[in-house]
Amino acid sequence: MLLESLLILSCCRAVAADPLVEIDGAFHRAYAEARAGALAAQGPVLVVSGDSLLLYRGRVRVAEAVIRSPRYHRLKGLAHVPLAIRLSAGNPERLAALRGWVAALEPGAGALREASLAFLDGGGDASGLDRYCAGMEGPLEALAREAAGLELEALEKAVGAWRRDLLAADWDRVRVVVIGSHMAREGEVGWQFFTRLLGEPGEGGRLVFAEEKWDPAEALKLLATHAVDGDLGRAFFGDPGRMHRDVLAPGAKKWLDSHPIPR
Incomplete structure (x- = not known):
């Protein structure tokens, strides 16, 4: 009787x-x-990951090139x-510790x-901090330009060699993943390089940005998700990029357009 009851309960649940x-x-x-x-x-996948450019076939790494040199890190x-x-x-x-370290820098730091x-010797007074920072715009931009150029030159050299020696037969199948941080996503150096090289207007075709996927x-899994x-x-x-956005986005926009949010 107990067994019969259990069977009936199981069927009801099903x-x-x-x-x-x-x-x-x-x-x-x-x-x-x-x-x-x-x-x-x-097919072949190029991954921009920190200091390196990696070449994968399937899940196997077959080549690696350094794209950020010691000079880059010094800058x-x-x-x-x-x-x-x-x-x-x-x-x-x-600030006192920083003063000692800055003094030890080579004169080439300019x-x-x-x-x-000069700022630190003046006591690091808060009243002059904004003026000091504003005066650093030129030097900072110069350092950034040189560092970007070094990385781009290394990318161009590595990709050119691999395209000639390892990817000649299937270059048109190559896809690229750029790994980076949230704050550096817009205008990231590797991203700019590959958008121009591949003629890609943005993410979703042969080019994907993997935010914080270190x-x-x-x-690579994210690249497969995009596919x-x-x-x-x-x-x-009829839009390969439609699922790369929140699927609820159009409905949300329509609702918000018809229901203004009071401020």
């Missing part, structure tokens, strides 16, 4: 199961399988001098070194 819950589960399983298939099938260190001073304002001990020493494996979502967007909306 009948009562929400079909939409089952469908949703099936969708997520199918999506994961589709992404795994896209990851396995994708970055110099650029951090005025930023560190700004952020240390009001901390006499830290105007940045001299202006920083593990290249995660960046799956591109197919879905093309099939249902």
